[in-house]
Amino acid sequence: MRKPCCDKQYTNKGAWSQQEDQKLIDYIQKHGEGCWRSLPQAAGLLRCGKSCRLRWRNYLRPDLKRDGFGEDEEDLIIRLHALLGNRWSLIAGRLPGRTDNEVKNYWNSHIRKKLESSHRNTGFTRLRAEISSAARSKRQANVPETQVFDSNGGKPEPSNKSSSDINLDLTLSIPSKKLESSDEN
DNA sequence: AATTCAATCAACCGCGGTCGT
DNA sequence: TACGACCGCGGTTGATTGAAT
Numbered sequence: 187m188r189k190p191c192c193d194k195q196y197t198n199k200g201a202w203s204q205q206e207d208q209k210l211i212d213y214i215q216k217h218g219e220g221c222w223r224s225l226p227q228a229a230g231l232l233r234c235g236k237s238c239r240l241r242w243r244n245y246l247r248p249d250l251k252r253d254g255f256g257e258d259e260e261d262l263i264i265r266l267h268a269l270l271g272n273r274w275s276l277i278a279g280r281l282p283g284r285t286d287n288e289v290k291n292y293w294n295s296h297i298r299k300k301l302e303s304s305h306r307n308t309g310f311t312r313l314r315a316e317i318s319s320a321a322r323s324k325r326q327a328n329v330p331e332t333q334v335f336d337s338n339g340g341k342p343e344p345s346n347k348s349s350s351d352i353n354l355d356l357t358l359s360i361p362s363k364k365l366e367s368s369d370e371n
Numbered sequence: 372a373a374t375t376c377a378a379t380c381a382a383c384c385g386c387g388g389t390c391g392t
Numbered sequence: 393t394a395c396g397a398c399c400g401c402g403g404t405t406g407a408t409t410g411a412a413t
Contacts, residue, residue, distance in 0.1 A: 200406095236383090275401060291380055291381085
């Protein structure tokens with residue numbers, strides 16, 4: 187049987203210090219993202235692997251954008267959320283340099299309120315209608331709302347594409363590479 | 372200037388799927 | 393095949409910061 191991933195008795199919790207960050211960065215730069223279970227001990231960190239993974243992926247990764255969300259990103263999140271629901275990791279996968287946690291936080295703190303208020307006014311109404319109609323046509327084709335991959339190799343149906351020029355191709359791929367070629371980022 | 376409240380975001384928790392023994 | 397650990401994900405919490413009073 188496997189050993190437990192960490193002994194919680196001997197792990198730190200809470201905010202990460204600069205030294206901890208540096209240890210994690212140094213270790214991953216040398217050895218890459220490997221086994222999170224053994225990483226803390228190997229890197230000399232008193233953290234559980236889960237915490238290291240989260241810190242790296244949400245904050246320390248060099249390819250992360252640290253600036254605010256742009257309008258196009260916000261628009262894309264709204265559209266993807268309409269298609270995927272709360273599949274934050276999938277949504278983040280279409281946004282280079284963004285993490286699932288970041289997208290989730292942004293949705294909960296900004297977009298949700300914006301959409302709620304726009305329901306009363308109009309702002310996003312047209313967009314929402316567009317999204318709903320796309321979702322409706324998918325349902326009519328007997329595709330569950332969150333089932334965006336088809337059964338033959340993961341390629342989405344061409345008809346699932348919205349009228350927008352935003353890339354809603356949900357084929358599994360390395361997002362940054364794929365988007366580098368199609369986006370201006 | 373002090374206090375209160377709301378917004379934001381990093382981090383934790385628990386669950387489900389996958390994989391190793 | 394069963395059991396249990398690992399990994400990744402989504403939901404939630406708590407600390408911090410800024411605005412309002």
